[in-house]
Amino acid sequence: MLRFRYITKAKTSPRGKDAILIHAMPKDTALAEQIADAILEENDGIRYACWLAEEPEKVFSEYTEPEMTRLHIYLPLITEHYLEAAEWYPDFRMEEVSAQGLFVLPAILSPSLIPAYTKRFGNIHVTMCGTSNIGDDIRKQLHRLLIDPQMKERITRSAFRRRLFLSYRKKDKNEALKILKAIHDTKEGAAAETWYDDFLIPGRDFNEEISKAMAGSEAVVLSVTPNLMEIHPDGEANYVRAHEYPDAVRTGKPVIPVEAVKVEREEIKSAFPDIPSFIRLGDQELLEDALKRIPEDNASGTTEEKEPYITYLLGMAFYMGFRVEKDVERALRYLEDAAGRSVPEAAEQLFITYVEGYEATRDTAEALRWQVRAFEVYKNREPDEHTITRMKQILFDEGMAGVLSVNGRIVESNEYCQDLIDAIDTFEPEDESKMIIWKAEALLNQGDIDYGKPLPNRSDEENLQYMLKMTKEAEESLGDYYGDEDDYYWRVSSMIQSSYSEYERKRNNLIRANQYMMVAVKHMRQSLQTLSNYENRYKMAQMLTNLSGSRYLLSFEKGQPSVMQQNYRGDSVKFSNEAIQIYTQLYDERKEPSCVDNLALCYLNKSLAVSDRSEAKAMVQKGLEVIAMLENDYPGEGQATKQKLLRAM
Numbered sequence: 192m193l194r195f196r197y198i199t200k201a202k203t204s205p206r207g208k209d210a211i212l213i214h215a216m217p218k219d220t221a222l223a224e225q226i227a228d229a230i231l232e233e234n235d236g237i238r239y240a241c242w243l244a245e246e247p248e249k250v251f252s253e254y255t256e257p258e259m260t261r262l263h264i265y266l267p268l269i270t271e272h273y274l275e276a277a278e279w280y281p282d283f284r285m286e287e288v289s290a291q292g293l294f295v296l297p298a299i300l301s302p303s304l305i306p307a308y309t310k311r312f313g314n315i316h317v318t319m320c321g322t323s324n325i326g327d328d329i330r331k332q333l334h335r336l337l338i339d340p341q342m343k344e345r346i347t348r349s350a351f352r353r354r355l356f357l358s359y360r361k362k363d364k365n366e367a368l369k370i371l372k373a374i375h376d377t378k379e380g381a382a383a384e385t386w387y388d389d390f391l392i393p394g395r396d397f398n399e400e401i402s403k404a405m406a407g408s409e410a411v412v413l414s415v416t417p418n419l420m421e422i423h424p425d426g427e428a429n430y431v432r433a434h435e436y437p438d439a440v441r442t443g444k445p446v447i448p449v450e451a452v453k454v455e456r457e458e459i460k461s462a463f464p465d466i467p468s469f470i471r472l473g474d475q476e477l478l479e480d481a482l483k484r485i486p487e488d489n490a491s492g493t494t495e496e497k498e499p500y501i502t503y504l505l506g507m508a509f510y511m512g513f514r515v516e517k518d519v520e521r522a523l524r525y526l527e528d529a530a531g532r533s534v535p536e537a538a539e540q541l542f543i544t545y546v547e548g549y550e551a552t553r554d555t556a557e558a559l560r561w562q563v564r565a566f567e568v569y570k571n572r573e574p575d576e577h578t579i580t581r582m583k584q585i586l587f588d589e590g591m592a593g594v595l596s597v598n599g600r601i602v603e604s605n606e607y608c609q610d611l612i613d614a615i616d617t618f619e620p621e622d623e624s625k626m627i628i629w630k631a632e633a634l635l636n637q638g639d640i641d642y643g644k645p646l647p648n649r650s651d652e653e654n655l656q657y658m659l660k661m662t663k664e665a666e667e668s669l670g671d672y673y674g675d676e677d678d679y680y681w682r683v684s685s686m687i688q689s690s691y692s693e694y695e696r697k698r699n700n701l702i703r704a705n706q707y708m709m710v711a712v713k714h715m716r717q718s719l720q721t722l723s724n725y726e727n728r729y730k731m732a733q734m735l736t737n738l739s740g741s742r743y744l745l746s747f748e749k750g751q752p753s754v755m756q757q758n759y760r761g762d763s764v765k766f767s768n769e770a771i772q773i774y775t776q777l778y779d780e781r782k783e784p785s786c787v788d789n790l791a792l793c794y795l796n797k798s799l800a801v802s803d804r805s806e807a808k809a810m811v812q813k814g815l816e817v818i819a820m821l822e823n824d825y826p827g828e829g830q831a832t833k834q835k836l837l838r839a840m
Contacts, residue, residue, distance in 0.1 A: 193258040194245040198224065200231040205240035209337045211264040212242045212293075214250055216272035223268055226298065229326020230333065238340060239333070251280035257361065260291050260389050263337060266329070269299040269308050269317065277311060285315050289550070292389055292517040294336045298329055302782040305824065319781045327725075328781070336549065338511045342504075346513060349497075350504035351384040352487045356405045356444070358435040359387065359414035360421070366451035367414045369472060371516045373449070374412065375509075377475060379482035382505055384514045385412075402438065410485045411439040415469060416452040420462060436463055447481045503529035503537040510540070510550070519550040530564055535581065538565035542589075559598075562591050570610045574618040582611050583629045592636050601646060608633040624674035631672075631683050634665035635690060655697055662690040678721035682730060685714035689734060696741065701748060705741040712738050725780060732773040736789060739766035739796045746800075763800035767793050784821060784828045791817040791832050798839055811839050 195212070197205045211230065215223035220243070227241035242262065244250050250259070259265075265288050267273060277283060285295045298320040299308060308317065318328050338346070355374065359367040367387060374380035386404045405411065413436065421429050439446050450456075450469045460466055470477045506525030509518045523544070529537035538561045544551050546558035566585045572578050586592045586607060595604035611633045615626045638661025645654040666687050672680060692707035715731045739762075745751075746759035774790040777783075794814035798807040814836045821829040 193249055193253050193256050195242040195258065196245060198227045198231065198241045198243070199239070200236045203237065205242075208240035209238055209264070209333075210240050210242060210262040211266055211333070212244070212250075212259070212262045213266050213268060214244060214247060214273075215268040216247055216270065216276050218272045219268055219270050222270075222300070226266075226268070226320070226326050226329065230330055232326075233330055235339075248276055248279075251277060251283045254283070254288050255291060257388075259288075259293070262293055264296055264333065265289075265293045266296045266298055268320075269297050269304055271304065274304065274307050274311060285312055292512045294511075294549070296329070296332055296336065302778065302824075305782065332547075336511075338507060338513055342507060343513060346504045346508050347384075350501055350508055351382055351514070353380065353383040353410070353482070353485055354408045354488055355380075355383050355385045355485075356408035356411045356439075357385055357387040357414065358411055358431050358439070360416065360418040360429060360431055361388070363414055363416045363418055363451065366416055366472075368516055370412060370414055370449050370451055372518070373472060373475065373478060374482070375515070375518070375521065377479045377482060379479050379485075382501075383482070385516065386514065387516075389512075389516075390514070398434075401435065405435070405438060405444065406442070408444065409488065410445040410447060411435070413439075413446055413448045413463075413466075415448045415450045415454055415459060417454050419454075419459060432462060436466075440465060445485060447478075447485075449478070499529050499532035499534050502532070503534045503540075506537060507540065510544075523551065530561060533568045533571075535565045535568040538562070538568065539585075555594075559591070559594055562589065562594075566591060566607060566610075570607075570614065574614040576618070576620055579611070579614050579618055579626065579629075582614060583632075586611055587629075587632055587636070596639070605637045605646070608637045622674075624672055627668055627672045628674075628679060628683050631665040631668040631687070634661045634668060635683070635686050637661045638665070638690065655694065658690065659694050662687060662694065665690075676717075678718040678727060681714045681718035681721070682727060685711045685718060685730070685734065688714060689737070692737070692741070701741065701744050705738075705745055708734065708738045708741050725777060728773050729777055729786065732770045732777070732789065732793075735766045735770040735773070736793055736796065739763045739770065739793070739800070742766065743796065743800050757802075760800045760802070764797055767797035767800065771797070782824060784825045787817055787821040788829045788832050791815075791821070791829065791836065795832070795836055795839060808840070811836050 199205055199208065213223045213227055223243055227243075230236060230239055230241060253259070265285075267285075285297070289295045295315065297308070297312075297315060297317045299305065299317045300320050302319070305317070318332050320326075320329060357367060357371065359370075371385050371387070374383055374385060386408060388401070390404070413431075419429070419432060423429065427433060436446070446467055448463075448466055448469045449472055451472045456469060459469075470481060502525050506522045506529060507513070508515050508522075509525065510522035511517065523541070526537045526541050526544075530541055541561035542558050542565060543549065544558075545554045545561065547553070562585060566582060569578050569582050569585070592604045592608060595601070595607070612630055615623075615630045615633075618626070620626065638658040645651065646657065649657070665683075669680075669683060669687065674680070688707050688711035692704045692711060695701075695704035695707060712731075712734050715727070715734050719727050719731055742759045743763040746756040746763075751759075771790065771793045774786055774793060777786050778790060791814040794810045794817065798810035798814070801807050801810065815833070818829045818833045818836065822833075
């Protein structure tokens with residue numbers, strides 16, 4: 192039997208909380224507790240209960256036990272100790288843990304462990320758990336995977352038309368799940384809440400919870416198999432025969448017996464007095480008729496207008512396995528239906544599913560399709576604060592504008608930025624300060640035109656002037672800002688200066704380009720002082736890389752004294768070193784291809800600026816080693832940088 196201990200915020204009871212099993216080996220217990228504390232420290236940490244196994248190796252062999260199936264998230268802490276222990280259990284597969292109804296969220300401490308992890312478990316998505324931000328990314332993934340309390344309330348109140356109680360022997364779990372699927376494949380049962388004992392919450396009284404669930408149901412579905420006749424060694428009848436069926440009869444609950452495995456019917460009838468006629472599993476017509484006779488719960492007040500949103504709620508219920516069995520395939524069908532009928536939350540969930548690879552194959556093209564769909568639904572609504580906020584988040588925070596541009600869809604990206612600008616200009620909030628910054632960011636994204644991917648039907652010069660025009664408009668917009676000069680303000684201000692620098696660089700005005708970039712870095716440091724998150728540090732490393740390049744190029748300006756040339760090159764090395772340090776830290780936290788590619792470019796920049804030839808070769812070699820690491824994890828990535836490094840050898 193598996194035994195667990197729990198950690199909760201303020202040492203509250205774990206009852207009713209989302210249960211997260213942090214599966215860590217004994218030598219990693221302190222780290223697991225640190226991650227639990229990081230999860231719970233959030234304002235909504237009260238909703239979670241973090242569980243740790245007293246004998247963690249048992250989980251590898253006993254993951255089908257009831258104690259596991261009552262959890263929500265399986266969070267294995269992937270360390271050398273975990274991988275060593277897993278080797279002793281070759282039959283253990285994370286896909287099988289997922290099949291028990293849990294979401295699997297592996298957390299890996301070091302990128303160096305990914306090859307061994309992939310070899311043992313395949314391409315199961317992982318969350319990087321860097322030492323400098325331990326718990327940050329895990330919290331973000333938990334928000335995406337677990338339904339928040341408000342969503343649960345909406346599902347409970349509005350999604351279901353019938354409430355059924357499934358009575359079955361624990362050893363008949365597979366048959367019970369087939370019955371649940373059959374129920375939800377019918378028209379009458381498609382929106383039926385189906386309680387079964389996987390929903391029992393650790394720490395609560397077993398009998399009380401079952402009685403409460405049965406009392407709240409409109410009917411009892413009985414899984415009929417030969418195991419219903421089983422008698423325990425002490426002479427007692429099994430729980431279904433001794434308690435659940437008699438309670439259903441006593442309280443007048445309609446019983447729908449579904450014969451999941453062929454039985455001696457007369458024997459069952461003698462042991463279960465007044466049992467109705469059996470329905471053979473697979474006879475959908477009879478099952479449909481039986482469900483039709485069960486009164487509907489009309490609390491949802493379903494109308495044609497509400498129906499798409501209720502479809503979305505049903506999709507979320509099946510996605511999470513909340514009050515129904517977990518069925519991701521069915522969930523995705525519901526979500527796609529709802530998204531197609533203008534429910535943006537459904538499209539957003541599909542984006543998250545495909546971009547992260549949660550319970551579905553990671554598919555960036557499909558993710559982008561649903562991300563665009565969500566944005567388009569919002570843009571067609573009457574602008575309000577929530578709608579404009581989501582448009583901004585989808586475009587910039589979740590990266591839609593950038594992904595479209597990278598995929599050559601620059602015109603679309605620009606048009607969506609203009610949609611956001613139009614919505615901001617139309618809406619008149621009481622406090623419009625934050626929207627002023629959003630507008631500035633949208634204008635910058637419109638003007639971020641690189642010669643390699645220009646707007647069509649325009650010359651390079653026209654694109655360059657367009658970039659300058661948008662940058663000036665962004666600067667004017669930011670000039671109207673009257674809120675606090677927070678990290679976001681300084682980041683956008685920094686981006687404006689960086690855009691001016693890029694314009695001057697393309698005009699070959701290196702001195703002015705350098706001046707603007709110096710200001711950009713200064714403003715980005717201001718942003719970092721307020722919030723040192725991944726995104727700000729990444730942006731800082733990019734700007735330092737650009738500044739390193741501009742200082743190096745300045746050393747070739749005609750008429751420069753040799754001492755100035757040396758100073759410029761010294762600055763270039765200094766800024767490269769700072770960027771290398773940041774990129775290395777970021778790589779330890781998230782193994783993203785762009786981060787690794789930029790790290791290699793930093794080594795190349797440094798190799799150009801150092802005066803010692805042997806040191807320059809060493810920098811190029813380090814850059815090639817970084818690219819080799821990138822190629823190993825992401826085949827085909829980093830080839831352009833690799834060629835630059837090879838030419839510098």
